Amino acid sequence: MARLDVTVGRTALKNPLIAGAAEHVIEAGGVLGALRAGVGAVVVKSINEMERGKDQLQRAEYMLLDDQWREIPWTPQAPATAFMATRSGLTPQAFDAWLEQTAQLDREAKTMDSYAIASLIVADLDKTVAMARQIEQAGLRILELNIGTPYASQAKGVVATELDPARVTMIVSAVRQAIKIPLWVKITGQSERVPDLAAAAFAAGAEAVVMAGRLLGFIPDVETMQPFLGTTLGVGGYWNLPLTCHWLSVSRQQLGPDKPLIATNGARNGLDVARMMLAGAHAVEMASNVMLRGTPALSATLEELNAYLDRKNMTAADLVGRAADQRKTFADMPLRTDNWKKYVAG
Secondary structure (H helix, E strand, O other): OOOOOEEEOOEEEOOOEEEOOOHHHOOHHHHHHHHHOOOOEEEOOOEOOOHHHHHHHHOOEEEEEOOOOOEEOOOOOOOOOOEEEEEOOOOOOOHHHHHHHHHHHHHHHHHOOOOEEEEEEOOOHHHHHHHHHHHHHOOOOOEEEEOEOOOOOOOOOOOOEOOOHHHHHHHHHHHHHHOOOOEEEEOOOOOOOHHHHHHHHHHOOOOEEEEOOOEEEOOEOOOOOOEHHHOOEEEEOHHHHHHHHHHHHHHHHHHOOOOOEEEEOOOOOHHHHHHHHHOOOOEEEEOHHHHHHOOHHHHHHHHHHHHHHHHHOOOHHHHOOOOHHHOOOHHHOOOOOOHHHHHOOO
């Protein structure tokens, strides 16, 4: 069996697969199921102080689409190219109950050589800082600070989609000064400045940056001529993997190999995890595929990743940045005079 262990900042993970935050890890049973599947960590569904965030979850709706933009049944047997479009919200629990449950889950995770990671979404920064202190006091070992949700423009004041590196510095600095545990910062992909946002987070004290969150989308139904689910949606899927890998590779180039990056958005299986690691990720969060197909998707991902590493006679850590470090500019490419003519139909 290949060595799957990786290191993210101060944190040693037994493998690079992380179950990302989503509805299937709201309840304790979902988190425990992911832990039992063997993941390196689980990010528990996010919380903040806003009652409107809980209200959003009670208004949430979900659909699965195929590659022709048609709705298809929500089933684990859906094709690999199926992707989700959703309206979502924050955990429905009160903070005290969420904190007690998450702390207990992290204690159980420790017995499995894993982590249950707390996740905070910023609304009011002072309250975020206070919650971060309570998270550390409760004994949790890692905090993920999510400042890259896709919904801020649609739910003003409830969640954050930070696009300004100066604001990222301010927010992350405030939380970093309040706690000593590892701080991972999740940023948006809805920007041409993703590497700058990552640099600002690291400069302010983040130990890892998670990139990049789902995007906003709008999908008209050609039959009803109405928007799917009535509004703008959070979208992500297999098609986003090249975008995630691009941001990983250019961020690694800008920041250097010693700044740990965690990939999210687009991974479906073990080879996708490998692709993201080759692009520069130290670890990979998977959420949508697990929400759709259940925790067997996590076990299957680990099995496929292990088989790939055995075939290549490599460790997981060997993959990190291997392709990104060989990325050339367009100007570095060899001259292929009139090559384009081969690719014009007719």
